[in-house]
Amino acid sequence: MTTGKHAISVLVNNQPGVLQRVSGLFGRRGYNIDSITVGASEEAGLSRMVIVTTGDEDTLEQVEKQLYKLVDVIKVVDLSANPMVDREVALIKVAAEPSLRPEVLGVVDTFRASVVDIGPGSLIVQAVGGTDKIDAIIELLKPYGIRELTRTGVTAMTRGSVK
Known part of the structure; x- marks a missing residue:
């Protein structure tokens, strides 16, 4: 098994x-x-x-x-x-002084994520995708300093007309 x-x-x-x-x-x-x-x-x-x-x-x-x-x-x-579609949402608060923001935004763009909030010393990034994608963006943002992280967990459904 x-x-x-x-x-x-x-x-x-x-x-x-x-x-x-x-x-x-x-x-x-x-x-x-x-x-x-x-x-x-x-x-x-x-x-x-x-x-x-x-x-x-x-x-x-x-x-x-x-x-x-x-x-x-x-x-x-x-x-x-069966073949399925699965997604997860993550909100990631990243320490990002203005001088580092272009680097962080490069990671965000690569993963087709988005910035949903900007503070004086941080950004909140929203990432949507499979668990592997969420894990990967988190790993790439770690060097900048993740201050807070929350994930929804997986939601999924089968593809096509299969119930």
Whole structure:
């Protein structure tokens, strides 16, 4: 069995405590959540969670079975089993005195990121893309001094008409 990252879409009733029950299930079973995003879905009253976790096919199968046992879970889909589009957003506050800004802006432009705020000694950079892209821009901005960093976690959906 090969172990890898899996993106799982979980359609749930939008009710208080659902996120806690889903994340608790992972914790009780000893499965790690690498990232989790939750938001409204295309159906009123339902939310979609996208959970990224690491494991083999047997682990993923167990996770799916356990999720279906939760009352508010409607549908579970392994997004990574099909071609998918995944994105993440990062906001990165970089120490940038005016003399260094052209260098920082060069990194920003290379990654098709954008500057969303400028302060006297810092810039806030917004980067959107796959996890590898976000990791790469962070690495290139580290030498300038990252003062603060926040990431949304991965959100994803399958390509084309596959549901």
